[in-house]
Amino acid sequence: MEQEKLTEVVHGKDVIVITRRSFFGALLAIGSAGMGAILAVPVLRFVLYPIYAKAAGTEWSDVGEMSEFGAGKAPLRKTITFTQRDGWREIVSAQSVYISRSADGQLEVLSAICPHLGCSVSWQQGQNEFVCPCHGGRFSPDGLHVFGPPPRSMDRLKTKVNGSKLQVHFEYFRSNVPNQEQIS
Numbered sequence: 029m030e031q032e033k034l035t036e037v038v039h040g041k042d043v044i045v046i047t048r049r050s051f052f053g054a055l056l057a058i059g060s061a062g063m064g065a066i067l068a069v070p071v072l073r074f075v076l077y078p079i080y081a082k083a084a085g086t087e088w089s090d091v092g093e094m095s096e097f098g099a100g101k102a103p104l105r106k107t108i109t110f111t112q113r114d115g116w117r118e119i120v121s122a123q124s125v126y127i128s129r130s131a132d133g134q135l136e137v138l139s140a141i142c143p144h145l146g147c148s149v150s151w152q153q154g155q156n157e158f159v160c161p162c163h164g165g166r167f168s169p170d171g172l173h174v175f176g177p178p179p180r181s182m183d184r185l186k187t188k189v190n191g192s193k194l195q196v197h198f199e200y201f202r203s204n205v206p207n208q209e210q211i212s
Contacts, residue, residue: 087110087111087197088188088190088195088196088197089108089109089110089195089196089197089198090108090193090194090195091106091108091125091127091137091187091193091194091195091196092106092127092193092194093192093193093194094189094192094193094194095192097127097129097135097194101129101169102151102153102156102169103126103127103128103138103151103158103169104126104127104128105124105125105126105140105151106124106125106126106127107122107123107124107125108122108123108124108125108196108198109121109122110123110198123139123140123141123198124140124148125137125138125139125140125185125196125198126138126140126149126151126158126171126182127194128169128170128171129170130170131170135187135194136170136171136184136187137184137185137187137194137196138171138182138183138184138185139182139183139184139185139198139201141183141200141201141203142160142162142165142178142182142203143178143179143180143181143182143183143201143203143204143208144160144162144163144165144176144177144178144179144203144204145162145163145203145204146203147160147161147162147163148161149165149167149182156169157169157174158171158182160176160178163176163177163178164176164177165177165178167181167182171183171184179204179205179206180205180206180207180208183199183201183208185197185198185199186199
């Protein structure tokens with residue numbers, strides 16, 4: 029009798045003979061593959077997290093007390109801080125914004141980043157307009173494009189009033205495109 033023989037012919041059909049050694053070898057292979065898969069799942073989730081994680085995290089930042097923003101005509105410059113989470117990093121950034129009143133008297137918060145190439149826009153009191161020093165773009169006090177190469181008006185940011193504080197949700201937008209496209 030040959031025990032090492034894996035196939036036999038019985039009544040004209042091939043029959044596979046499983047020995048104890050081949051059974052335990054197959055059992056060991058299946059168990060090792062299962063344990064490898066169980067251990068690989070957390071490692072793959074850790075490695076692939078930045079790919080699937082959305083750059084999240086610009087939270088609502090305090091701009092100031094509502095009483096600070098009276099009926100003044102000139103836009104008021106404020107610096108806000110906000111936190112961005114990108115993959116494994118957490119970045120605390122500071123950006124300038126301008127608070128102005130629209131024609132109907134509502135508070136608006138404008139990003140100080142020029143929509144042309146990303147330079148910092150400044151308020152020129154004597155000219156009663158925003159001016160970009162890089163390429164001469166000009167904007168009205170409510171942020172509308174007046175003159176120069178910028179393809180759109182200044183970017184308006186989402187605001188809300190929480191108690192007596194004005195808060196803003198700061199976002200970055202793609203430069204040099206005619207429509208406001210959020211990039212983070």
